[in-house]
Amino acid sequence: MELITADDVRAAETRLQGQIVRTPLTAGPPDGPSFLVKPESLQPTGAFKLRGAANAVALLNPAQRRSGVVTHSSGNHGQALAYAAARNGVPCTVVVPEGSPKVKVDRIRAFGARVVIVPAERREEAARELEESELLAWVPPFDDPHVIAGQGTVGLEILEQSPEVTTIVVPVGGGGLASGVATAARTVHPHRVRVVGVEPELAADAVESLRTGRLVTWSPERTGRTLADGVRVCLSERTFAHLRARLDEIVTVTEEEIAHAVARLAHGARLVAEPSGALAAAAVLAGRVTTVPGRPEATVAVVSGGNVDPELFVRMVR
Numbered sequence: 640m641e642l643i644t645a646d647d648v649r650a651a652e653t654r655l656q657g658q659i660v661r662t663p664l665t666a667g668p669p670d671g672p673s674f675l676v677k678p679e680s681l682q683p684t685g686a687f688k689l690r691g692a693a694n695a696v697a698l699l700n701p702a703q704r705r706s707g708v709v710t711h712s713s714g715n716h717g718q719a720l721a722y723a724a725a726r727n728g729v730p731c732t733v734v735v736p737e738g739s740p741k742v743k744v745d746r747i748r749a750f751g752a753r754v755v756i757v758p759a760e761r762r763e764e765a766a767r768e769l770e771e772s773e774l775l776a777w778v779p780p781f782d783d784p785h786v787i788a789g790q791g792t793v794g795l796e797i798l799e800q801s802p803e804v805t806t807i808v809v810p811v812g813g814g815g816l817a818s819g820v821a822t823a824a825r826t827v828h829p830h831r832v833r834v835v836g837v838e839p840e841l842a843a844d845a846v847e848s849l850r851t852g853r854l855v856t857w858s859p860e861r862t863g864r865t866l867a868d869g870v871r872v873c874l875s876e877r878t879f880a881h882l883r884a885r886l887d888e889i890v891t892v893t894e895e896e897i898a899h900a901v902a903r904l905a906h907g908a909r910l911v912a913e914p915s916g917a918l919a920a921a922a923v924l925a926g927r928v929t930t931v932p933g934r935p936e937a938t939v940a941v942v943s944g945g946n947v948d949p950e951l952f953v954r955m956v957r
Contacts, residue, residue, distance in 0.1 A: 640880045643784050645826035648791035648819060651694045655792060658693040658723070659683075664800050664939060667920065668907025672930040674808075674923050674938040677797055678910050680945025684746070686869075686916070687793055687816055687943045688719035688780070694789030695778045696723040703776035704729050709769045711736070711762040713868050714743025715915075715944050716780040721752035732775060734766040736859075740868060740948045759859040781815030782875035791819025793941060794834075798827055801936045808928050808940040810918035811836040811845045811889060812870030814878030816943060821885035836882065836889040837922040841865040843891050844873040845882065854879045866894055866951075869915030869944060890927040897921050901955040904942065913947035914955075 662681050667674040679687035696708065707730030710720050717733035724731035731752040735744055736759035748754055757765045770777045779786065793816065797807055807824060809817045817836045824832040838845055842862040848855045854876060862871040874882065882889075892900075897914050900921035904910045912920070919940035922928050931937040 640877055642881055642884060643788050643791070643822055645823060647784065647788040648795055648823050651788040652792045652795055654697050655690060655693055655789065659689050661796060664797070665908060666935060667923070667940065668903040672923050673932055673935040674930050674940055675801065675935050676904070676908060676910065676920060676940050676942050677793065678942045679793065680911060680916060680942055684715070684718040684722045685944055685946040686715040686719065687790060687941070688715040689722060690792050691786035691789035691815060692716060692719035692778065693723040695783060695785045696720070696727055696729060698785050699729065699776055706774050706776065707731060708778045709766050709775040710734070710778045710780060711766040712780055713739045713871065714747065715869055715946060717747040717752065718743065718750060718946070720778055721747050721750035725751045732769055734762055734769065736762045742948050743946050746946065759863070780872065781813030782877050787815050787819045787878070787881065789819070790816045791823045794820035794823030795827070797939050798823065798832070801939060803934070803936045804832060804939055806833045806835060806928065806938045808835045808837060808919040808922055808938065810870055810915055810941070810943050811838050812915065813872045814845060814874045814882055816941070817886055818878045818881035821881065825885045833887040834885070835922070835928050836886050837918040838870065838889065838891050839865040839867050839897060839918065840891045840893055842867065842871055846889050846891055848874055848879055849883060849886070849889055866897055867915040867918060869913065870918065890922050892918060892921040892925055892927065896925045898955045900924055901952070905956045910942060911945040911947065911952065912942050913944050916942050916944035
């Protein structure tokens with residue numbers, strides 16, 4: 640399978656000017672490992688997903704813009720696509736799995752999208768049915784070169800903002816963010832910058848896939864055990880190919896470590912992170928990723944999103 644290139648990511652970065660926020664690098668929680676965080680929770684839709692969705696919408700042809708777009712999402716990609724589509728006058732439909740956080744579903748609707756709720760195991764099937772029956776343009780959450788290239792702009796920004804970076808830590812769900820960031824790091828500074836992926840122990844399909852050398856899919860019942868609802872999806876053939884070729888390492892964290900990271904980011908870095916968004920920081924704080932004492936600029940953890948259910952957030956930060 641053909642992999643995206645750094646040129647694809649650079650083209651996306653140019654295309655996205657004025658469409659997204661160039662998020663800063665800020666200090667991680669004190670009294671612990673030295674690292675910086677990149678808070679993608681500061682995007683208008685609260686997560687990095689806006690980068691990929693906006694890049695895909697920008698590349699629609701006139702007919703696709705008239706008919707509209709469709710996707711499936713537990714929340715963040717759905718919000719991102721709804722927001723990007725609305726800004727460009729494009730109708731949007733989001734298929735949402737049952738049990739998704741209400742705060743995310745409400746925001747998808749608030750951005751003007753039609754929401755269709757289905758059982759988790761039918762999310763992609765239902766979206767594909769709407770694509771065919773209503774002639775909608777398919778914009779998947781991660782299994783798309785334009786989406787991956789858009790997510791990769793996170794990596795380009797980190798390389799520009801912290802020239803001394805040697806390790807970038809990213810969450811892994813469907814693998815689009817990790818694929819894009821690893822592409823940027825490997826092709827801009829080969830062999831100098833490591834990219835480490837992080838999964839929950841309870842949704843570690845990518846770990847198993849990379850260990851065995853073949854794509855492994857975990858059932859929704861199995862991945863549904865983790866608090867980190869944004870990474871309950873599995874890799875695609877496309878993202879597996881990217882990660883197998885370009886990701887340097889992948890580690891896992893426990894549910895307790897995820898919740899601890901949410902609290903540490905809130906109290907120590909003044910950042911709201913959802914459980915999925917706190918995965919990278921959790922790995923650093925738990926010592927799964929080696930840092931350089933006194934050199935926070937050497938390690939950057941991506942806080943991928945902050946769209947957390949308020950009641951859950953309160954319980955974790957307490």
